[in-house]
Amino acid sequence: MSWIREGELNLLERISANILKAGPMPKHVAFIMDGNRRFAQKKNMERQEGHMQGFNKLAETLRWCKHLNIREVTVYAFSIENFKRSKDEVDGLMELARQKFEKLLEERENLEKHGVCIRVLGDLNMLPLDLQQLIAKAVLGTKAHNKCFLNVCFAYTSRYEITNAVREMAWGVEQGLIKASDVSEPLLSACLYSNKSPNPDLLIRTSGEVRLSDFLLWQTSHSCLVFQSVLWPEYSFWNLCEAILQYQLNHASIQKARELHREHQALQQLEADRACAAEHLQSHGNGKPASGQRRREALLQYTACREERIQDFLEALKRKRDSFFNDLWSAGVSA
Amino acid sequence: MALLYGLLWRLLLLLVHINRALVVWLRVRLRGWKRRVWERAMAGLLLPVALAGFPDHQKTTNQNPDANTSPGTVKRLACRRSRLLSDGRSLEKLPVHIGLLVTEEEPSYTDIANLVVWCMAVGISYVSVYDNHGMFRKNNSRLLEEIVRQQQDLLGGDGSKCNVEFLSNGADKHHVISCRPTVKVLSPEDGKQSIVQAARQLCRSVENKEKGSKDISVSMLDVLLRESRNVPDPELVVKFGPVDSTLGFLPWHIRLTEFIYCRDLLTETLGFSLSAWLSPGGYWTKVE
Numbered sequence: 001m002s003w004i005r006e007g008e009l010n011l012l013e014r015i016s017a018n019i020l021k022a023g024p025m026p027k028h029v030a031f032i033m034d035g036n037r038r039f040a041q042k043k044n045m046e047r048q049e050g051h052m053q054g055f056n057k058l059a060e061t062l063r064w065c066k067h068l069n070i071r072e073v074t075v076y077a078f079s080i081e082n083f084k085r086s087k088d089e090v091d092g093l094m095e096l097a098r099q100k101f102e103k104l105l106e107e108r109e110n111l112e113k114h115g116v117c118i119r120v121l122g123d124l125n126m127l128p129l130d131l132q133q134l135i136a137k138a139v140l141g142t143k144a145h146n147k148c149f150l151n152v153c154f155a156y157t158s159r160y161e162i163t164n165a166v167r168e169m170a171w172g173v174e175q176g177l178i179k180a181s182d183v184s185e186p187l188l189s190a191c192l193y194s195n196k197s198p199n200p201d202l203l204i205r206t207s208g209e210v211r212l213s214d215f216l217l218w219q220t221s222h223s224c225l226v227f228q229s230v231l232w233p234e235y236s237f238w239n240l241c242e243a244i245l246q247y248q249l250n251h252a253s254i255q256k257a258r259e260l261h262r263e264h265q266a267l268q269q270l271e272a273d274r275a276c277a278a279e280h281l282q283s284h285g286n287g288k289p290a291s292g293q294r295r296r297e298a299l300l301q302y303t304a305c306r307e308e309r310i311q312d313f314l315e316a317l318k319r320k321r322d323s324f325f326n327d328l329w330s331a332g333v334s335a
Numbered sequence: 336m337a338l339l340y341g342l343l344w345r346l347l348l349l350l351v352h353i354n355r356a357l358v359v360w361l362r363v364r365l366r367g368w369k370r371r372v373w374e375r376a377m378a379g380l381l382l383p384v385a386l387a388g389f390p391d392h393q394k395t396t397n398q399n400p401d402a403n404t405s406p407g408t409v410k411r412l413a414c415r416r417s418r419l420l421s422d423g424r425s426l427e428k429l430p431v432h433i434g435l436l437v438t439e440e441e442p443s444y445t446d447i448a449n450l451v452v453w454c455m456a457v458g459i460s461y462v463s464v465y466d467n468h469g470m471f472r473k474n475n476s477r478l479l480e481e482i483v484r485q486q487q488d489l490l491g492g493d494g495s496k497c498n499v500e501f502l503s504n505g506a507d508k509h510h511v512i513s514c515r516p517t518v519k520v521l522s523p524e525d526g527k528q529s530i531v532q533a534a535r536q537l538c539r540s541v542e543n544k545e546k547g548s549k550d551i552s553v554s555m556l557d558v559l560l561r562e563s564r565n566v567p568d569p570e571l572v573v574k575f576g577p578v579d580s581t582l583g584f585l586p587w588h589i590r591l592t593e594f595i596y597c598r599d600l601l602t603e604t605l606g607f608s609l610s611a612w613l614s615p616g617g618y619w620t621k622v623e
Contacts, residue, residue, distance in 0.1 A: 022337070022344035159590060163553045166534040170541040170548035180538035185531050210594045217586040221527065224579050225594070246579060249351065253438070253578045257467055261523065261583060268528070 003103065004110050005063040013237050017068055020241060023248045026201035028072040029065065030223070032215055033058060035207030035231030042231070048092045053233035055100060064237050066114075066148060068244070072197055074151040076215045080123065080160060094131060097154065101134040108141060115147025121193035122156035123164070133332030136325045151197060158217035165191035168317055177313040181276055182306055185265050190314055194219055202247045206232045206239075222258045224250045277302035359598070430570035432461035434592070436584050438576030439600070442466065444474075446600035448481035452489055453605065455516040461566045462518050467582035469522035478520065519566065523583040530587055533559040560587050568592065573608065575600050 009017060033054055040050025058075060065073055078097070083090060104111070104118065111118070120135045127135070135154070168191045172178040178187075189195065199219045205211075208229035212220070226243040230236070277298040281290050290298070433454055437447065447464060454462045464471055464478070471478055533556055540546050568588045572581075573595045581589065595608050 018340045019343045019347060022340040023348070157590075159553050159557070159587065162530065162587070163551060163556050166537060166556060167548050167551045169534060170538050170551055173538045173541050174548050180535055180542045183531060183535040183538050185527050188527075188531060188534060211591055212589060214590045217590060218527065218530075220581070221583045221586050222580060225581065226579065227594070245347070245351065249348070250577075250579050254580055257578070257580070257582050260467070264523065 002110075003059055003062075003100070003107060004114060004116070005059050007063065009064075009067050009237070014067075016238075016241055020244055020248070021069065024251045025069060026224075026244065026247050027070065028074070028198055028200045028202075029070050030074040030076075030200040030203045030216055030220065031058075031061070032076045032203070032205040032209075032213065033232040034205060034209055036233060038207060039231045039233040047089060048096070050233065051093065051096055055096070057233050057235050061235065061240065062150065064240055068240075071147070072149040072151070074121075074153065074194070074197065074200060074216070076153045076156070076213075078122075078154045078156070079214065080126065080155055080157045081214070083126070083155075094128060098131055098134060101131070101138050104138050105134070105141065111142055112145065115145045116142060117145040117147075117149045118142045119149065119151045119196065120154050121151055121161070122154045123160055124155060126155045130332075133328050136328035137332060140325055140329050149197065151194065153215065156193070157214040158212075159214055161193050162188070162218055164193070172313040172317070175316070177316055178309050181272070182310060182313075184269055184272070186269075187310060189218070190310075191317065192218065199223060202226065202243060204228060204240075204243045206230055206235060222254060222261060224254055273303050273306065274299055276306075429458050431459070432463065432567050432569045432571075433459050434463045434465060434569040434572035434584065434589075436572050436574045436581065437464070437466045437471075437600075438574060438578035438580070438582060440576075442470075442576070442600060444478055444481045445485070447471070448478065448485045450600060450605055451482050451518055452485040455486075455518070456489065458516075460516050461569075462516065463521050463566075463569060463585075464518065465521040465525075465584050467523055467584075469524070471520045472522040472524075475520050482518065517566070521585065526583045526585050529560060530556075557587075571595065571609075571612070573597055573605060 008014070036050040036054035037047050038050075039045075039053060040047045043050075045053075062073060065071075078093060082093070118138050120139055124132050124135060165188050169178070169183055169187065173180055194216070199221075200216060200223045202224045203212075203216070203220050204226050206228050208227070210227045212225075224247045226246045228239055228243065230239050278295065280302060281295065281298045435447070435450055435454075451462050451464060536559065537546075537551055537555070541548055541551075568590065569585070569592050571593050572584065572589065574581075575597050577598075579596065581594075593612070595612055597604050597608055
């Protein structure tokens, strides 16, 4: 079945969508698509069939999001923890992923028409090589599209993602691109797999579980969390509307909390810069206390240097990540 | 047309607020009535219970009718004391570490202290209290006083086993008295900022050539984030107040944490929600 569903909403759905769109809408929604296995059990199907239904529901949900002007969606497709499941199930899921990514590549034109950019986030080197190559093709093939974005978390856990970001920053320090004192919250965010996306506004988990299960722990610190008891393959347009309504009810307070956090973070950065600039002045000074003017200049200079360092580092990181996909793609082509 | 939809949207929000107010009113009125009546009342309201803000799963044991209105402090406290002990006995399996996430703008210190003491009395080893303004941390002495006072009121002489330890980033003093149970007062600095500090520490050791970037692992970061805290991850976080978000609460530690939403800062509500979730077959007993 296809990744892209065509088709308009029916009249009632359209009216409800328009009513909701009169209020603040989330720009980025994250889904934990839980409940495929329970659904399969409930309907006396094979687990694999449950996962297939789950994928179909994903395609339908993307269609609804498009009609609701939700331009970015992140989904939790496969956790690193899921590798612990039975070999049969893991192999089945890998096979399903292979089929889906191959199908994606067949639908290139359709994806281009709708401007869908696919990104895959996770520790991809844990996957079989052929799947990695398929993923690389899909990601590179849709890289230039910018109407809507689908981020698929595959072989992903949040702790691995955060650790990887720390490792990248340490790599930057090793290469002499940045200093340890440059490490900050925005820099860590910029080193995550999800660095090209804004933080999710809304996180929805289905099937009644009320855990985050190591999904986007850093990015959802100030997101609206909605836990719904419906099983993922049974998810409906009305469930989505209910979640969006929940978001709208929380919007003002969450915005306020985000703003507070941003201010606090900016203050901390300023203080850190001040401390570093003062240290720098002292070590290069002539022992006399510096004037206020001198201190201000030193601070501005230090901040500018730090920002330049960080820019260079982030560019180097981007090149490293791009070459990972390019190498996979060219290996796939030549194979 | 846009104007019409705008008006309809406002109407929808108004309906939701009315719905919620009705639910709260009904909850107070129907307290002690059979659950069937409650469910029928809920079905009568158009919007799903989830939106009304009451916990979904209501498989619970006996509800004690609220006996707190009787005059006479001694009798009231005796009632509360015995109820605390029976609450503890009726809960199947307690979390070792519970988080109380307060999203209200101006929470009452008495209510928070009440909840903390209830958790400790019921047998929970670690209780973390958090608000995203860092208010509890700033006013920790006031909170400490309230907790000690509530403890003395409720537990009398037994309360001396209390340990109130205030988490800090090393700058403040630790008020450590004895072992368990332990109360931790957290603020946003303990969340992302502590992860950043751990990252900085690791990068500094890379800068000093003490280790390579490839040596950095999940467990290494985990140890650093746990070293200064020395508590297990919270199994359960109870969120109080109107905001449906973690608001920066310990992002690293809530990997497998279950969340319960409570609308008000009452021990009755907490006890009720906790027993519903901890009953056999309740979700939190499942392993990931």
